[in-house]
Amino acid sequence: MSMDRLIEKIIKLNNPTVVGLDPKLEFIPDFIKEQAFSEHGVNLTGAAQAVLMFNKGLIDSLHDIVPAVKPQAAYYEMLGYEGVKVLYQTQKYAHQKGMYIITDGKRNDIGATMQAYAAAHLGTISLLKEHEAFIADSLTVNGYLGTDGIEPLLDIAKKYDKSIFVLVKTSNPSSGELQDLKLENGLSVYEQMGKMCERWGKELPGRYGYSGVGAVVGATYPEQITTLREQLPGTFFLIPGYGAQGASAKDVAKAFDSNGIGGIVNSSRAIMCAYKKEKCDEQDFAGAARREAIRMRGELMLSL
């Protein structure tokens, strides 16, 4: 089962980290942008090629110590279809290097249309033979539309050995505006969403006790993580908010069970831009990313 594969990679590398590939242009070293723009022009194609070079450098440097990458679809869409092509090429490269790929798309729609998203990101398209539109082991999704927006994903996940992560409690400052409101049944909206994840997960059981339906739970709300870990014993967590957004290793530790599993912690900017913080030669951006990933791994492992 797909979430089992992720957990096994985490155990093997002794590292519950996923690197967010959110390549804002300002994060990319100048020497890469200069090369890409001089070869392809100062346009969306050039920018997309810079992103691809940057991502490949990061993946080369990280794939033997970090189990997973999480490309954020928005930053690829921002560069138009050339950017979306680079999303695919990045996924393909990470896949070849053996990394688990979580496409952060937060997709959501009604049943018939969700089938199309599920096929696009986790399945294949039949035209004489099977074609892949994108490549991922997992997709983040938004459950506001209820079960028939999720079922098509479960079907595809079963067939192709994939997983999903449903937004439960997000890491941003205003996440509570809707998510924290109390329902008449005594649960908050995010707790209700968590409960739905546990229910959906029953269709994708895993051997470590965690189903193929994970939950996105922001580390910036450590109290809520603690409660959710108790309420959702069968749900694996994808945890944004560590580092740049302010959460500590102690905060994220609350997402883990007594065996030290239960979640994977995202770091995007701190790893992508480690060369800026280190003030090293920007040519060494990938080395700096690796040093930060090792530092983070150590910090996380100490706190679990």
Add this chain to the structure above:
Amino acid sequence: MSMDRLIEKIIKLNNPTVVGLDPKLEFIPDFIKEQAFSEHGVNLTGAAQAVLMFNKGLIDSLHDIVPAVKPQAAYYEMLGYEGVKVLYQTQKYAHQKGMYIITDGKRNDIGATMQAYAAAHLGTISLLKEHEAFIADSLTVNGYLGTDGIEPLLDIAKKYDKSIFVLVKTSNPSSGELQDLKLENGLSVYEQMGKMCERWGKELPGRYGYSGVGAVVGATYPEQITTLREQLPGTFFLIPGYGAQGASAKDVAKAFDSNGIGGIVNSSRAIMCAYKKEKCDEQDFAGAARREAIRMRGELMLSL
């Protein structure tokens, strides 16, 4: 203001219809697929080219009687980056023909990332000059993450004269699982989301009393439409669910105010596949789409 432009187009054409461009391959006439596959191969490129030919035929046939198109991102993503390129080409063609474009992406993310989606779909990207990644007048979004997932869209909407539609009460059977739950404050989750739309809309006021922040409200729940029209006097509705999903013209009429404005009704399959229902020569698919659009316009105008 962008929602004013949509309302003026609706008034000018006397037609509150948006045509959903959800090009499943099974919806496309065989002669188009045969031509595209023979020119480009039976692969994602060939399929994407078939979608483009189909869309252009529909737009040619409808642009003088229907004010808006709503391409559904999922069906383009399903064909990979070649499909996403065709989404852009479809938008460009519809824009040249003067149609209002609502990209149905249901995008959502935290602030920094939502800026990227906003730039991608409603804004531009600065690289020496401004580049457009995609072309749309409006984008559908999911408000589960609260205000800081919406603010970047409001900023871009102001700057570039665009609008958004936030999911409030969706048309699918299980939409009530979360959306209908009662909160302690007495509102249902969807009513709370509607209230947030009214609040966000204050930043984008319009001259017809409707702001630049619209709401998606499914016609399949006519009672909820009636209540929401009263609760959200400043929010324009995008209304899916008419036709194939079972809602009647009488149901959707509840979304309109006493001046006969207040919403735009989506039809996807009934117009795209009108040639199948008519059993006419598939070469006449665009003519059949036009006949169905005229029939629907008549039915809607009678009920308002």
